[in-house]
Amino acid sequence: MSLVPFIFFFLLFPYSGAENTSVVNSDENIYEFCPPTKCSKNGPKIRFPFRLKSQSISCGLEGFEVSCSNDKTMLHLPFSSGYYVEHISYLDRSITIMDMHDTTCRIQSLLSLNLTNSRFSLLGDLYGNTTxxxxxxxxxxxxxxxxxxxxxxxxxxxxxxxxxxxxxxxxxxxxxxxxxxxxxxxxxxxxxxxxSIYDWYQKSQTKKIVVEWKALDGCYGCEKLGNYCGFNTTSNSTICFINQHHGRVVKIALSTATSIGGIIFFALVILLVYKSRKSENEKEIQLKVEKFLEDYRSLNPTRYTYSDLKKITGKFRHRLGQGGYGSVFRGKLSNGIPVAVKMLEHLKGNGEEFINEVATIGRIHHFNIVRLLGFYSEGTRRALIYEFMPNGSLEKFIFSDINKSIQRPLSWEKLQGIAIGIARGIEYLHQGCNQRILHFDIKPHNILLDHNFQPKISDFGLAKLCSKEQSVVSMTAARGTIGYIAPELFCRHFGEVSYKSDVFSYGMMLLEMVGCQKNIDLTIDIESQIYFPEWIYNKMSQGKELNLEIEVDGDEEIAKKLAIVGLWCIQWNPTKRPSMPMVLQMLEGDLQSLEIPPKPFASSDDEMDAN
Structure with missing residues (x-):
């Protein structure tokens, strides 16, 4: 059991120093002559590498001079002035400064901050976003x-x-x-x-700027243990000075290490076993993904390396968005084609989401389905490279704050065109491929719009392939997004899971396009919710006007047509929902030829009567 002495070595010696760093007791440290100080009670602590201009040069490094002015800690940069220090993080090597000039203009504050020939550089923000x-x-x-x-x-x-x-x-x-x-x-x-584009608007009304200084060898490990980092001018190296209070805490911890060592050792063994099993599971997933990629070498998407991704995205400098899966970056291929690179950072399961994307989009080509141009897979890291959609997702056009303006972001004619395009894409998935593809996550967020607002269906991570002759699909658990999931995916009492489940999701999305609002708002108390599909059904069945924003002749007809088709699609009984070819026929036909569908759902009164 050679692991035992190795573990106890780290238990008994929590800090063993770092390269070019020595450890000395606080009784002989420099802080007897250069003690940490503050300009005010609530001000940041000033210590190495910073020093007050009134202190000895040996207390800090050149270029880290600060001074006190009216209880404020002022930072002195070579070619900048008028910035005071709000916070210093010695562990993160970052310093938050505030512009003292009479301005709330953040861009003006950045312009006046000259970091040339200084030890500092601009930090995008504290969450890792680059500038x-x-x-x-x-x-x-x-x-x-x-x-x-x-x-x-x-x-x-x-x-x-x-x-x-x-x-x-x-x-x-x-x-x-x-x-x-x-x-x-x-x-x-x-x-x-x-x-830092990612959080610019969040910070646009503040004068705070975060900068960082270059790392000093050995200081991170020293500061992480609660000690102080200093500099020995004789040896020209950093020194770790033990904090006296921290030293007493360490002594108490060491005195009890023997009694609890066995428990800690047991916990470490369990952790090692867990990590070993996790590593084995990750290797199995990697082998599964590589086996899939080997079998699908004939697919059109190109396989890229990580260095290729850095070139394509300009070292990931332009983030387009972020979600539960990871981040999306804008980039450009070597032939000049703009792309969106989706980094899959938080994948769950056994690699099925990545395999689904490559297996489905990689083999099909349709005007209303986003093109997969390439992918990256190395170890546990994976990425997908899509054609770039300059207008983003449909979601931002029907749910954004812009909807509160006088006019809708998109005309009714444009909305109808988008609805028809999405229906054609789903019809192709259900009927046009060698195998039927069930998407299971149709929603506005997964509908991308090109420069002409032509819709493209994206995100096939939950998709399932089956033969065209197979009318029923076996499912072990519900998949999709709350508010768009067909009822049969939750309870087989409503019917069998089939391609009609995508029709239900499409219908819910269609009603959201009509009302420019979510059908179910989970942020609102359930008792105060107005279920929009039920509201619109009551209006349509009673022959009343929808009272939507109508601008030109024909808009009312389009709105009613989209609403009626949406209500047909969200019938709780899957057999009553139309197929996508029928949906297209209704969308492209006259309003007069459409019938008002039965009530799509059971109301609370109906449920009470049934009981």
């Missing part, structure tokens, strides 16, 4: 990009206009280099600035 270099442009008129709603949304390498730097005839924007082809002749570039 990108943007060009600042002066424009004589406000710009509106038709693919987005101006710059009020984060996205696609454009920020602005910055109201605090703009006027009636001068508008300031920040643009990534790859987007400058869209800049009109009335704009000119005049500065560069580092910005």
């Amino acid at each position: 990108s270099t943007y060009g600042l442009w002066n424009c004589t008129m406000r710009i509106i990009w038709t693919s987005t709603f101006g710059f009020e949304e984060i996205g696609f390498g454009k920020i602005g206009p910055f109201d605090c730097m703009s006027s009636d005839r001068n508008f300031v924007y920040a643009i990534l280099d790859w987007d400058i082809s869209e800049m009109p002749p009335s704009c000119r570039r005049y500065r560069t600035v580092n910005i």
Whole structure:
């Protein structure tokens, strides 16, 4: 059992120093002469590598000078002034500073902060987001990009206009280099600035800026144990000074280590066994994925390496979004085609989500299904590379705050076109492939829109393949998103699981497109919810107007048609739902030819009568 002395070595010696770092007792440390200090009771603690300008040079490093002014801790940078220190994290090597100038303009604060020839660099934010270099442009008129709603949304390498730097005839924007082809002749570039795009709007009204300093050898391990890091000018190396209070805590811990050592050792053994089994499981998943990729070598998607991904995404500098699966980054292939790289960071199960994506999208080509251009798989890390959809997902057009404006983001004619396009994509999955593909997660978030607002179905992680002759699919558990899952997936009492389950999800989404609201809002108390499908059914069955936003002749007819088709699709009995070819026939036909469907669901009164 050679593992025992190894484990007890770490139990009895919690800190063994680091390379080029020595450990000394606090009785002989430098803090007797350079004690940690503060400018005020609630101010940040000042100690190595920082020092007050009034302290000895040996108390800190060059370029880390601070001073006290009116109970504020002021930072002194070579070419910047007017910044005071709000917080210092010696473990994370980060310092939060505030602009003392009379401005709430964050972009102005970043511009005036000159980190040239300093020991500091700009940190994107405390959550690991990287910064990108943007060009600042002066424009004589406000710009509106038709693919987005101006710059009020984060996205696609454009920020602005910055109201605090703009006027009636001068508008300031920040643009990534790859987007400058869209800049009109009335704009000119005049500065560069580092910005963390991901949380820009969250922080746009604050003057706080987070910067970090370069790591010093050995300091991280020292600070992590609650000790102080210092510098020995004689040996030109860092020193770990034991905190006296921390030292007493360590002595108490060491005195009880022998009595609890057995328990800790037992727990470590269990942990090692767990990690060993987890490692074996991960190896099985890797072998399964590699076996799948070997069998599907003839698929069109290209396999990329991790270094390829870094080149494609520019070292992952432009994040488009983030979800439970991981993050999506914008990139560009070597042939110039823009792409979206989806990093699968939080996969569950045995690799089925990744296999489903490659096995389904990789083998099919349809105008209304997003194209998978490539993938990456190495160990436990995986990624998918899709064609880039500049208008993002349908969700943001029907649920965003923009809906509170006077006009709908999309016209009724455009909504009808999107509904027809999605129906054609689902029909192809159900009828046009060699094998029938059941998506099981049709929802607005998984419908992407290209530059012409043509819809593309995406995210096939929950998909299931079956033969066209197979009318019933066996399922061990419900899959999908709450609010769009067909009732038979929860309870077989409603019927068998089949392609009609996708029809139900499509119908729920269709009603959300009509009402520009979620059918079920889980954030609202259940007793106060208004179930929109039931509301719209009552209106339609009574022949009343829907009272929706109608702008031109024909809009009311389109709205009613979408509503009736949606109500047919969400019938609780799967046999009463239409197939997707029938859905297309209804959408492309006249309103007069449509019948009002039966009530799709049982109300609470019906349930009481049944009981």
